[in-house]
Each structure stands twice: as C-alpha cells, then as structure tokens.
Amino acid sequence: MPETKFAPWTDPNEKPLIQFRNVTKRFGTFTAIDDQSFDIYAKEFFALLGPSGCGKTTMMRMLAGFETPTEGTILLGGRDIAPIPPNKREVNMMFQSYALFPHLSVRDNIAFGLKRDKLPADRIAARVDEMLKLTRLEKFASRKPHQISGGQRQRVALARSLAKGPKLLLLDEPLGALDAKLRQDTQFELMDIQEKTGTTFVIVTHDQEEAMTVASRVAVMDDGRIVQIATPDEIYEAPNSAYVADFIGDVTLFSGTAMNRAPEAEPIQETAEAGTEAAPEEAENPETETVDTPKAVTDIGVPVEPEAPISGEPDAPEPARAEPAPAAAPAKAARGPQPNRMGLWLHDKLWAKVFGPRTDIVRQLPPPSDAERTLKSAETEPVSAETSRAPGGGITIDWAEGQPPLIALDGPEVKDGQQVQLALRPEKVGISKTKPDAVNALKGKVIDIAYLGNLSTYHVELENGMMIKAQLANTRRISRRDITWEDEVWVSWTGTAGVVLTS
C-alpha cells in the first residue's frame, strides 16, 4: 500500500470509476439485485462478500456485460456501459467456473485474449511467459485443461484474465482452490499487480480473511442488497448490523434493552475489586439480588438518574426485559467454532477432493486427566479487561434476567428502552478463574475448548444458558494451561470492546 492512505471514497472531488445508479436486476419475478447504488473508485481492490446466491456473480456479470440491469444504469468512467458489448469493454472477468477452452492448451488459453488484439507474436509470447511464471504454470504450458488439477485450472483462469491488463478486472472467487501458501502468495501478487498497473479489482470471495488482506473496501451483501461498504477494519470493528457482525468473523451477540448512562465520568473506588459489571441501575433493580456482588453495588458512587424513569415504571416487569435474550442468544451460540461456514462448505465439498483436508480444522483438546484437574494453577492471571473503571456515558444493556446489565461506553445514540444488540468478538473477551477487575464480567462454565494452534477458543456457558466465546493466545503449552473443561470461570471485557448494534 502506498505511504499516503488510499481512500478516494472519502474525497468528494474524486470521480468514481464505476457508478451503480439504482441498479435492479430481475430474472423473471426473482429479484437478484435490488435497487443498489454505490461507487467503486479507480485502483480500488473492492471485495464482494456474502452468502451463496446473494447476487455477487450477477453484479460481476453486469459489469462484464453479460447481463443488463433491469432498471438503473451502470457508469464506467462516467459513461453508461449498457450499450457496449462485452468484447468492447475494457473489462476482463475470471469466471467462477473458470470457463477454460478445453480444446486449447494452457498457453493458448492464456494467449487467447492477446491474439484478439492482433499483437505481434513475440509480444504475445513474452506476455504469456510472464503470466505462466506469475501463476507458476510453466511446466504445464502445453497441457490441455483436462490434464491439470483443479487448482492449476484456477490459476490458468486467473492468468488468462490478467493477461490483457484490463482497466477493470473482475475476479469471481479467484483463489478458492489454492492451498494456503499459494493463496497467500497469489494474494500478494494480485496486490502487487494492482499497485504496478493501477488496475481496479472487483473480487468475489467467500474467505473473509482474504477480503481483509487484499481489499481496500469490502461490501457485505445479503439477498441482492449491499448491507455495508467499508474498509476491512471498519467492517470488522464497527459492523453496522448484527448481520454483518455475524457474517464477518466470529461473534457473540447479546440482545437486550438499552439504557443511557450518566454522562460524567467518575472514578471508582478501589473497593470495586468485585467488578464493575455491577452497573448503577442494579441498585434500583430488585432482580439484581441474584448477582454475586451486591455489596459492590452500594460502593459505586455513580449517579443513577438515567434509569430512574424506567425502574419507576410499573410496566417494566422482569419477564418482559429478560425475554429477548435467552430466546435469541443460545441459537447464535449453538454454532460450532467455525469462522466461515461458506468457506468450510466449499472446502469440504470441493477443494478437499483436490487438496486434501484443511490444515486449520478446529481440533478438540483431549479431555483433561484427573492429574491435570488437580494441578490447576497457582498462577491464575486475569486476562485483559484493562480497567475496572467505568467512566460515565455510554449505555447499559439489560439482557437477561438475573444477570448484570452490560456496559458499553461508545456506540450510537440510543433511546432508553430501545432494543439493541451487543456484538462481541471472542478475542476481545478475557477469561480467568478469579473475578477480574473489569467493566463487564460474567460468570460461567467452560463447555468446550477449540484448539486452533496459536489460539484457543473457549466456549463458556453463562449462568442463564447463553454461550459466549473467549479467545486466548496459546502462549503456554497445553499441559500447563490452567483452564479446562467444566471450570467455573469469569469472562470479561472492557466498556469499549463490544459494538452496539441497533439493527
């Protein structure tokens, strides 16, 4: 990436290369793309992410010229591209099905587009050699497509679409069939090509990690609509909806009722060792009796005005408040620790046949032996949750009966009583055996530990049955790890770790 931050979308003077203007695409009565307007800028690496059938390929095909929008217009460099046939567009596409010419050798496949441009033979040969080298296909140049492996075919398709050096390159899942190493290399090659040639890339991928690595912006799609367009870190750190949060990466979602907290910050006394999850409103709520640390509540000198109206309301009985969370939450948490279902599916159904099983398949730790159980840890260091101080402001989220409300210090404006969701990434959740000194801390039991090599994901069941995921870096050997199955633990996170979602 260049030194100066590349962000043309923030510059109002920048002219977009591609403009979708209220584009709708229907197949018969089925709406594949639903009234979408967005821009893609020159030299962008624009990633389309979304579940199968959400319209990614359709979007690409409209850009390539194989489908025309039912309504709306697509502008390329300010010109409506509807009347321009595919062969006159400076756009090349790598097809999801590769679409290699079976009667031509690898070399001739790659040279196909160059020959149409009537370039001199030696220029074509040089360019083809370059592409063969890039995709490491030199050895297979004279083979026919049916004589090479799936991953090699994918590389031929990639090389063929790159060969002409188009203004806009559309890649429909270009790297899915490659092994991790080659995929990473190719990703960097693509970024390199992009930097050298200034080509604009639109790439479809099921692999969010890939989108994160290569993309300047990511568009998350659902059912013919783009739900959010943002830079990879924004998408990850600040998803605009539960859908996006859930689609990108692993997340635990708490649904509950929001309540604004008092604005001014007030330091908490040292006595707050017992944890600041005891948010102020608990003082008012009779239900909080079940909370382990009722004493702490009284110690906190935080003003309580915000929740006063609610708690005073006669129609705020516990069942109503508790109702949303337990119903929705376990369903979310019931899923296994699979960061990307689509990717897994694709891999297991297709690529596994060619490339063998995934290397990063989640492995289960062996159940702990009795010796291990007893050996448990003198040194239990509470993890993360950098501060116990809960400054004022932000909101509390009442999410389950008998559970302390959650505190989120930043987030969108919400009205008291509004339904919100708190999205929490597992790597932001700490886990410890003793009650940590954190803004949010909940008690639970370790149900499952997924070992991912450098990381372990702990599946912790909270007291109300909801599952939450916490991730720890594996800095210690497995045998020395002090948290094991069935352990009573505390999960904790800071006031800014979660993202408050209102939709």
Place this chain on the structure above:
Amino acid sequence: MMRRVVLILVPYLWLLALFLVPFAIVLKISLSDIELSIPPYTPQLDLSEGWEGIKAFFAALDFENFVFLTEDDLYWKAYLSSLQIAVISTVLTLLVGYPMAYAMARAPNHWRPTLLMLVILPFWTSFLIRVYSWMGILSTEGYLNQLLLSLGLISEPLLILNTNVAVYIGIIYTYLPFMILPIYSALERMDDSLLEAAEDLGCSRLTAFWLVTLPLSKNGIIAGCFLVFIPVMGEFVIPSLLGGSQTLMIGKVLFEEFFNNLDWPVASAVAVILLLILIIPIVLFQRNQQKTREAER
C-alpha cells in the same frame, strides 16, 4: 478369471457370428463361378466327400470375378460415382444439419426434448414409405410442381424425379438425423460460459463461434459425416427409386447383378470391394469416437 474370459469372448462371438461368418460366405461366393443352378454358383462345398471334397472345392475358387470388375468400366465408374455422391451429400447434409443441431442446442431447455423427438420421429415410419412419398412430391405431377405451378413461380413442371437432384434430396432427408444427433450432443455439452469468456477476451460473436464452438463440435461433425458417408456409399433404395437411368451407384449395380442378372459371384465381388473401400472410413470413425470418449473423461 473365468468372468473376464467370458466378458472378452462375448463381443468376439458377436463379431464372428454377425460379421465374419457372413463376410466369409460372401467372399467364398465372390471367388466362385456363375452357374444356372440353385444356388446359382459353383463350386459347392460338399462335406460328405470329406477331405477330398474340401480340396476340390478350394481348387475351383479363383479371382475371375475381380478381374472382370476391372475390365468393365461400368464398375469403377459406379464406385467413383458413388464416392462422389456420398461426398457431396455428406457435405450437403452437414450444411443443413449443423444449423439445425445448433438451433436445437441453443433452444430453451424445455424445448429440447420436443425438438429431439421431432428429429427422431421419421424413424417411426417405414423408410420405404418415406422414399415413396418423395416420389409423390417430386414427380412432374407431384405436389411440389403443383404448388409451384399454382403459385405461378414456374410455367413448366420441373423435372426433378429420376435425376441426381432427387437422389440428393432423398439422401439428405433420410440421413439428416444421423448428422444432427452427434453434432447436437457435442454442442449441448458445451458450456455457455466458454462463449462468454471468448467475448470477454475480445471476440465478436462470429469469431467466438469460429474459435470456440466449431472446434468444440469437431468430433460431433466428424462422427456425423461418417455416419452419413458410410451407408450412403452403399445406398441402393434411394438411387433406384428416386434416381434415373443415368444415376450410377454401386449399390444399385450390386442390386441389379444380384436380382436381375442373378450373377451372385460378381455381385459378391462388388460387395467385397465396397467393404474394402469402406474399411478406411470405418476405422477413422472408430478412432474419432475413441478420441471423443477420452476427451470426455
């Protein structure tokens, strides 16, 4: 082991019973001499005389008939003319059949079974009846001439029946399905995204057809051509019924030698030569089929 032997044996027995034995009989007759008897040739193999009989039988065989075929120019002219008619009608059938196969393969999915049915439908009526009905269409008082006359397009009836034109019409009509089906199956297998890829890389529709569609249907074209060429070479019903006296085809000659002249030995010799001529395209056809199968793997 036993199973494998049986598996291999079955096709060979089939070949032996249905091809080699009849061919051996025809070959034997072609080496005999004509005689007014039943059957009308000599020598007859008389196994009752044992080894002596077999020896006498082989002593009487000769190549007289084959020499005769080279002496009378009727025969090689008939071979050449058959070859010419077969080549021309194969090309014509291809020209008619390819667009039809192409249109079928491009037709919407739900139409294809119906179209396929229409191509196969004529097989459900007797071949002879269909050729006879062409006589009714093409004769001077036939439907075609009546139609053209009533439309005022011609003032004199066209002379089509009993000319080579009628033979070509008959052959194209009869053999069209054999051309369409293999080409259709090749085109139908083709992935539409290949054409999109070709266009994406800068081809016009026409060049995409030339560079992608045509090469990919090549095996279908070759198969179709052989399926038409091989039987047309020996065709005799169509030239006999639709052709005139000047239409010379080896099948017709063979038929006449056999049934009109009752010269079985010469007819057999004609058949043997025809088979030898056709072995080359048959072998080429087999090789093409094998290549197609390999490519599909």
